[in-house]
Amino acid sequence: MKPSFWQGKRVFITGHTGFKGGWLCLWLKSLGSDVTGYALEPATSPSLFESADVGYGMQSIIGDVRDSEKLQKTIQDASPDIVIHMAAQSLVRYSYRHPVETYEVNVMGTVHVLEAVRKCASVHAVLVVTSDKCYENREREAGYREEEAMGGFDPYSSSKGCAELVVSAYRQSYFGTSDSVAVASARAGNVIGGGDWSEDRLIPDMVRSFTQEREVTIRNPSAVRPWQHVFEALNGYLLLIENMWDQPDAFSEAWNFGPEDTDTKMVSCIVEHFASHWGNAIWSAEENTEQPHEAQTLRLDCSKARTRLCWQPALKLELALEWMAQWYQCHYKNKDTALLSLHQLEKFQKMVKS
Numbered sequence: 581m582k583p584s585f586w587q588g589k590r591v592f593i594t595g596h597t598g599f600k601g602g603w604l605c606l607w608l609k610s611l612g613s614d615v616t617g618y619a620l621e622p623a624t625s626p627s628l629f630e631s632a633d634v635g636y637g638m639q640s641i642i643g644d645v646r647d648s649e650k651l652q653k654t655i656q657d658a659s660p661d662i663v664i665h666m667a668a669q670s671l672v673r674y675s676y677r678h679p680v681e682t683y684e685v686n687v688m689g690t691v692h693v694l695e696a697v698r699k700c701a702s703v704h705a706v707l708v709v710t711s712d713k714c715y716e717n718r719e720r721e722a723g724y725r726e727e728e729a730m731g732g733f734d735p736y737s738s739s740k741g742c743a744e745l746v747v748s749a750y751r752q753s754y755f756g757t758s759d760s761v762a763v764a765s766a767r768a769g770n771v772i773g774g775g776d777w778s779e780d781r782l783i784p785d786m787v788r789s790f791t792q793e794r795e796v797t798i799r800n801p802s803a804v805r806p807w808q809h810v811f812e813a814l815n816g817y818l819l820l821i822e823n824m825w826d827q828p829d830a831f832s833e834a835w836n837f838g839p840e841d842t843d844t845k846m847v848s849c850i851v852e853h854f855a856s857h858w859g860n861a862i863w864s865a866e867e868n869t870e871q872p873h874e875a876q877t878l879r880l881d882c883s884k885a886r887t888r889l890c891w892q893p894a895l896k897l898e899l900a901l902e903w904m905a906q907w908y909q910c911h912y913k914n915k916d917t918a919l920l921s922l923h924q925l926e927k928f929q930k931m932v933k934s
Contacts, residue, residue, distance in 0.1 A: 581932060583611050585825070587611060587612040589614065590613070590659060590660045590662070590702070591608055591613045591614065591615050591616070591660060591661070591663075592618065592662070592664070593605060593608075593616070593617050594617075594665045594689075594693060595617075596619050596629075597617070597620065597622045597629040597634070597640075598666065600771060600814070601617065602632065603810050603811070603921075604814050605638055606921055606922065616639040616641065616654075616660065617635075617638060617639065618655075618667070619667055623778070624777040625777075626777055628775025632918045633918045641654050645665075645685060645692055645693060646689055646692070651693065652695070655700050655703075656699070659702040661702060662707075663693065663706040665690060665706065667689060669686055669736070669739075671736065671779065671781070672737065672780070674736075674779070674780065675734055675735035675736035676734060682735045682736055682739050683739050686739035686740060687739055690708060691746055693708070694754075694763075697761060698750075703761050704761065704762065704825060705763075706761055706762070706763050707766060707820065707821055707824070708764070709766050710740045710743050710767050711736075711768070712724075712767050712838065713737040714732065715729070715732075715741070716731025716741075717733065719877050720877070721877065723836075723838070723880045723881030724879070725881045726884060727834075744767075744834065747764075747834075748765075762824035762828030764834070765833075766817050766820060766837060767834065767835065768836075769805065769806030769808055769813075770805040770808070771808060771809070772810065772901075773900070773903070773907070774904050774907025774921070775907065786851065786854060786861070790858050793860075796862075796863045797866045799866045800847055801846065801847045802847070802848065803846065803847045804844060804847075804877045804878070805878060806838040806839050806844045806879055807844070807850060808843060808893060808897075808900070809900035811924075811928045815891070815894075815928075815932060816885060816891050819889050835884065835889070836880040836884065836885060837891070838879070838880035840893055843893070844879055853897075854901045854905065857901055857902050858909075894932050895928060895931060903924055906920070907920060
C-alpha cells in the first residue's frame with residue numbers, strides 16, 4: 581500500500597459508522613484523504629464511531645443505501661474519485677429474523693450504489709465489499725477460490741452471493757470498456773479488532789460478558805473460521821484500489837483476503853487466547869443445540885491476492901487478540917481510544933513496510 585497515493589484523494593465510503601467502515605475512515609484520514617461517509621446512525625452504543633471520534637475531520641452524512649435518490653445526490657455532491665461500498669446488514673442470525681431487510685440492504689443497496697456511480701462522472705474506481713460467506717459452502721477443508729459458485733444457506737450469506745452477482749453484471753454491462761470505471765469486489769474472512777459491539781458476534785459477546793464479570797456461553801466452539809485483524813482486510817482493499825486505479829482492466833475482478841492457514845482456527849481457540857489477554861475471564865460451551873444453521877468450516881484461497889497484489893498478512897493472530905484486548909480495556913477505562921486507534925494503525929503500517 582502506498583500512502584502517497586491516498587493524499588488528497590476524494591473517497592466516498594458507505595457504512596462509515598460501522599466497525600470496518602469506521603476503521604477505514606480513520607486510516608484514510610490519517611493518509612490525507614478527503615473522506616465522505618454515508619450510513620445509518622451507529623447500530624450499537626457504544627460504537628467505534630463514537631469511541632474513536634471517527635466523524636472528526638470528515639463529512640459524515642446519515643442516510644440509507646435503500647434511499648436511492650438521497651444516495652445519488654450525496655455521491656454527486658461529494659464528487660468522489662473512489663467509492664468504497666461497505667454498508668450492509670452483516671449478521672447471520674439477524675438475517676434469519678429479518679430476511680427482507682437483509683436482501684433490501686445487501687442486494688438492492690448494492691444496486692443503488694452502482695447506479696449512483698454510473699451517473700457520477702468523477703468516479704474512477706469502486707470497490708464493493710461483500711463476505712467470505714458468499715460462496716456455496718460445501719463444508720470442505722480446501723479454501724474457496726474467487727471463480728467458484730456463489731450461494732449461501734442463510735439469508736445473509738445468500739444476499740452476499742447475490743451482491744456479488746450484481747457487481748459482476750454491472751461490471752460487464754456498464755463498466756466493461758478500458759476507459760470506464762474500475763469495479764471490483766472483495767471477500768474477507770472473519771475480521772476482528774477493537775470497537776466491534778455487534779450482536780451475536782464472538783468478540784463483542786465476550787467483551788460484554790467480561791466487562792460485567794460474568795461467564796460467557798459460546799454457541800459453536802468447534803466451528804472453524806479464517807480469523808484476521810480488520811487492518812489486514814483493509815490493507816488489502818486499499819492495495820487493490822491502487823492497482824485498479826492504474827490498471828482497471830487487469831484488476832476489476834473479485835478478490836479474497838484471508839489469513840494464513842495457521843490463523844484459521846476453531847472458535848474455542850480464539851476464546852481461550854482472548855480470555856487469557858483479558859484476565860479473570862471464564863466461558864463455557866452452549867448446551868442448547870437448537871440454533872439456526874451456521875457453517876461449520878469455511879476457508880478462503882487467497883493465492884490470487886498474494887501473487888498478483890503482493891498482499892500478505894502482517895499481523896499474527898496472537899498479537900491481533902492482544903491488540904483487541906488493549907483497545908477494549910482502553911475504552912472501558914475511559915482512556916483516549918481515538919489516540920490508541922491511530923497508534924495501532926501506525927504500528928500496523930510499519931509492519932507492512934518491514
